[in-house]
Amino acid sequence: MLSRLLLVLASAVVMVSSQYSATINPDSVSLSLRQTWCFNQKHSCPLICLQLNGSTGASVNDCDPNTLAYSCICNNGITPNASEYSETMAYYICTEAGNQCVSNCAQGDSSCQSDCRVDHPCGAQHPIRVNVTTTSSAVAAASATASNTNTANPLGTNAATGGAVRMSSDLGHVYGLCLLVGAFIAGFAVLL
Structure with missing residues (x-):
């Protein structure tokens, strides 16, 4: 005690x-x-x-x-x-x-x-990330790859919004791929 x-x-x-x-x-x-x-x-x-x-x-x-x-x-x-x-x-x-x-x-x-x-900041100045999952690491790696392959700003927006536009553009590609795969599966189901 x-x-x-x-x-x-x-x-x-x-x-x-x-x-x-x-x-x-x-x-x-x-x-x-x-x-x-x-x-x-x-x-x-x-x-x-x-x-x-x-x-x-x-x-x-x-x-x-x-x-x-x-x-x-x-x-x-x-x-x-x-x-x-x-x-x-x-x-x-x-x-x-x-x-x-x-x-x-x-x-x-x-x-x-x-x-x-x-002079007197509050909160974490250099936070340590804990409980990071593999999924978030994979997303970060995919984002880094996407950023490295798409360095030009396709819509000509400023740098402050370029990241958001690029992310939306990348999500559009994923959405399109999902639609394409869904259409392929639906077409295959009709043939059976």
Whole structure:
């Protein structure tokens, strides 16, 4: 029991020291909004833990809407970096701190407002993709092949929309192929 308590305390220290943590006065946000944040935090914690190797859920999952204090420790002893995920208390606090910073800027001071967002970004800055299936890898490989074989923009649209047009064009080819195969099968069925 003592070793588990020490593990929890050590995880909490690592979590606090390893991430930028914005702070806000809890009373600056309505209690109903803080309750929603805690609700989302408590529902996100087990889902985040499932993405970590060797974890099947959360062993500690607490949130206090009055103080905005929260704890998420997976059953494998790992404390995930909650600031890297949306719908977590760390994300909500960071976002609200940014909103309050912008509100404190002088009217029309866009450089101050920009600094509030750029200097303290919220959410995953370099997310790690987990639970990627073979299907999505095959789709990515097919997309890369299609992009490499169709480098010209056939409709003369700008680069910002060229990818969407190219994707639609590729889907048209797939749809046409499906119709052709369907017609072939229907024709073959009529012959029998």
